[in-house]
Amino acid sequence: MSLLKVRSLHVRYAIAGPVKAMIAGLTSRYIDAVIDVAFNVTRGSTLAIVGESGSGKTTLARAIVGLTPIAAGTIEFGGRNPFASGGGGGRAYHREVSMMFQDPVSSLSPRRTVQALITEPFIVHAMKDRDLAAEARRLLALVGLPHDFASRYPHQLSGGQARRVGVARAIALNPKLIIADEPTAGLDVSVQGEILNLLARLQGEFGLTYVIITHNLAVVRHVSDVAAIMYMGRFVEMGPTAEIFARPAHPYAAALIAAQPHPDPGKRRTEPALMGEVSSLRNRPSGCEFHPRCSKAKDVCRRDAPPPTEPGPKRMVRCHFPLVQNRA
Amino acid sequence: MTGDVLDIRGLSLRFDTQQGAVHALRNIDMTVPRGEIVGVVGESGSGKSTLALAVMRLLPGNAVIASGTIAFCGSDLLKLPEDEMRAIRGTRISMVFQDPMTSLNPVRSIGWQMADIQYRDRAASAAQKRAKSLEALQGVGIPDAASQLDRFPFQFSGGMRQRIAIAMSLLQKPELLIADEVTTALDVTLEAQILHLLRELRKNINGSILFISHNLGAIAEICDRVVVLYAGEVVESGPVGEIFNRPRHPYTKALIACDPARIETVTRELPVIAGDVPNLHRIPEACIFAPRCPVAIDRCHTERPADVMAGPSHRARCHLVAGGPA
């Protein structure tokens, strides 16, 4: 049963005002950050959105939460369409969808105590009848932090502790969906597991649904059920995580997986998996936007953008010559 | 020339702060043999960046070298007067940092900056310097290098900037390149390219690289030897195959076990190392890893372990590792 349904989502940024664009002779004064993205997220599952810089994954996350306006497309949540009137989603939506931000310490207001930070959602949503101190204690216990952390300030927290505070704030109002932007960024490998294990436990306990934004494929493998690979604003592949890792269909997905360095000197690569760099978003390549870097690119790739196809059950790929073909 | 490029013996360093002394490095022993890539792996608070800065003698004012030597091609860097050290920096030892945007001058073209680095070559003309810069850029795979010389850092992407930074550091053909978290800020596909680049460059110029990172995968990818740092101490060091396939120190074992890339079966219960990095104000008379060690015995909490040879050029600082004295 789908909690979140996204269809044909487009998000773009204006890079110049109308006058400046005219003077500078720009063909378009917008940069398209997210193009034609569609996916479903089943209740209780975890979707990982994977991409490198410039892929648009953070913009997509912000659009889902309502921080960035949508240019076209629909977002349906729990059967309702909270962005129908073009607003930011409304109060009710923000109660049910919360976000965890990338930098654990700088996503916390520096002059507020931990207690004030994690009970902020109650104040914002005017739930004045709650005992804030008790709620703070409950939330701190849920994320495994001792009570006395309530009076600490963000600069007194380690990266891992600050992350937990971010988690506490995100679950304060019992949301249904949590968007986590790079939950393990900046954390040492030996403590990454703490946060991921915590998120997994909370998911089991409260039936939460997660959308995890990350570039860390090693983590994706362990924490997500479904993965979507983004390149220059589009989903180039999507499907069950195990399937994608075992048999990637899109050359970019295959390259990403191959590019991850293994902590095993026996598994060294002789050549880097992918050469070149992401093309500029202002000068998008024609046809399939990955063709300048693709070793299998043919003429049709330069001409036509590939439509989404199904290389297997519940899988999607945008490629003229996917690495995995549907035998059906 | 034979002999180790870098030989650090018994290096101990502290920072004097308002809250007291922070013993950031304690009794560091490590070498970088000529022509090899030595990886220094450590997490936050391990002191790996402090180590790099100590070699370059670029530490902040409140740093005090309590003891030890840093021998570079035979001579102790810590005993050199500042002007001799300056002559070495950038020519015989150079360093590349994590964020190329802050290590490149934003208001000068890269051609200007690369010519500036060659200021010591008073005999060379501007054209000669430019030619050398061009060659260096081509060496790191910058396409169309001739026209790129006049561009500014902000006009390049992160990956390109890091290549430029590497090119700049190699201009004077240093004997030792210190790479401090150079791929940490890069996407994984760019990281793979830079790691490959470093490997190729090492082959061509037969220089040595001190590669500092917290990413075990990157270390495994290019290093010949690995030094494992924990809270200011070298807990284990040895050839890369030994460290990854036969780690002896409990911290090394735990660190490798925690890396999600290493874990074959998909799991929702990832391993962690419980506890926090210790406070370095007061160093206990015990093994520094004991509070977090899953196999610590009583002796670990009361006695500091000495270095033990667990195999040829493989040493570990642990009571539980069998072997001869180091």
Place this chain on the structure above:
Amino acid sequence: MSVQLSDPHPALTPARLSLLWRRLKGDPMGLIGLILVLIVVFCGLFSPWITPFDPFKIIVPDRFQAPSLTHLMGTDNLGRDVFSRVIAGSRIALFVGVSTIAIALAIGLSLGLLAGYGPRWLDNLLLLIFDSIYSFPTVILGLTVVTLLGASVATLMFVVIVIQTPAYARLTRTAALSLKNSEYIQAIESLGASNFRIIAVHILPNVVGPLLIIASMDIPSVVALEAGLTYLGMGIPPPAPSWGRILQEGFGLIRVAPWIVVSGGIPLIITTLGFTFLGESLRDHLDPRLRRVV
């Protein structure tokens, strides 16, 4: 070294306050500044009780007396004790200085927050207004207003407020603009918080600290402005013993009673030095270093 308004100030916990005090004690410039400021404040607060003579009392036989033990700064052309007038003037200076800065700060903060955090068109409009006022020459603006509205304390305060507000508004705006994009503000936005709450509870506290220090360092310039305008005859009307008035009268009498001019100048110097030293010292100690230590 400029104060970074957008650097999030870690909160002032009691531990940090005592550390600040310790630092200040060890800093000679800061201590001197503090002492001088305290002297001025003390004089201002308690002037009716500490003036040796009545600053307004005209005793013609005592005129033009050079400084002595009874009259520490001599007497003026009307026999008034200059020292008492100087002390009484400190009350005016303090009142004008502090209240106008406080009002300008309040208005500047509010407008700056609106400009920085609000919609683009509002920002452009407010910027236009700020810059127009800001680029107008101070003294001419002051003189114009005074000529139009007549010289009085209220007019003077009005002039000062109009002049100072754009500076504070601009600083606040810059800080608010950069904070707008910071992660913790975005986090609060994602909770669905209202704009008012974001501005009042999350942006304002992070902007106010350094702004207060900058504003306190403006107090001497306001005092000097008042003195200047009064000197030009456009400020506070006589017989109020503002320092500017003393200077003005003193210049006219410089050949017969040079001590009057000197006496009028000394308090201005003390005030400027005091606030400047203290402000700079506070700024140095409060900004990056405290963060590193605790």
